[in-house]
Amino acid sequence: MPDDRSEYIAGLRALADVLEQHDDLPLPHAGGGVVGPVTFIWSALGEDEPASEMARIRSLIGAGHWEKNAPVGHGLTYYELTAHVHGIDLTITAFRSAVCERVVIGTREVTTLVPATDAPMVEVTETVEDVEWVCAPLLAEATS
Secondary structure, eight states: OOOHHHHHHHHHHHHHHHHHHOTTSOOOEEETTEESOEEEEHHHHTOSOHHHHHHHHHHHHOOSOOEEEOOEETTEEEEEEEEEETTEEEEEEEEHHHHEEEEEEEEEEEEEEEOOSSSSOEEEEEEEEEEEEEEOOHHHHHHO
16 A cells, blocks of 8 residues: 555656646646645654754755745744745745744833723733744755
8 A cells, every 4th residue: 555655756747747748738726826836844744853854855855046934824923935946836834933033122012902891992001022033044054
């Protein structure tokens, strides 16, 4: 019985053969103009060092212009390396907190209006932290 990795690789080869043999067949599409994205997720890789693993994957893939970004979604913040390599959009991603250090650079008082049980709105003042994320130089590591 083939494993998931072997099946995936065989599927990519089969898809490449079909696309090569049938010019009239459209490319796989993920919406928004993106052609068949491929995402490597650090948590699925089982590595203890996400920064070095992300750099290693980027180095193995090599070609293309890679960019770093930290999109926010689903209540979580990620750190990503993205590239368009040989017609495929690639992403290598991990939780930002796994590859970057959260540094508090200051605090400030913020006052907001919030609903209350005994009044329509109540002013609440709280101290919030101003933070900066110091991230590993993944692209520099990948090219060395």
